[in-house]
Amino acid sequence: MKETKVTYASIDEYISTFAPEVQEILQTLRGVIKEEAPDAKEKISYQMPTFALHGNLVHFAAFKNHIGFYPSPGGIEEFKEEVKEYHKSKGTLQFPIDQPLPYDLIRKIVQYRVASNLKKAESKSKSRRS
DSSP: OOOOOOOOSSHHHHHHTSOHHHHHHHHHHHHHHHHHOTTOEEEEETTEEEEESSSEEEEEEEOSSEEEEEOHHHHHHTTHHHHTTSEEETTEEEEETTSOOOHHHHHHHHHHHHHHHHHHHHHHHHHHHO
16 A cells, blocks of 8 residues: 655645644744745755745744754754754754744844855855856
């Protein structure tokens, strides 16, 4: 028997599948990302809410015990001292779902990712012109 894979058409649809208290966390996180990356486009990628600006910027997702935040390995390396208290892997931070999210840190990481993606897009543009 083939298992049906859940797919989401939008970030709103994704968020709507969670309990109200988790929806509130996800909407706040989404708002923080929007504030720091107002030109980024919202989409679903890897079945997760994603913000894209000249490529993927950040992803996030809710799990039973944590909120996953995916700012790429560079977004974690740049802030390695500030993120050391959170469980992490190469491109992932896990924030315990029963504790307040570190929104100031998330803001800084998103700002860094925006600058990084814009710089990368600019250098690609320059290399095409030469």
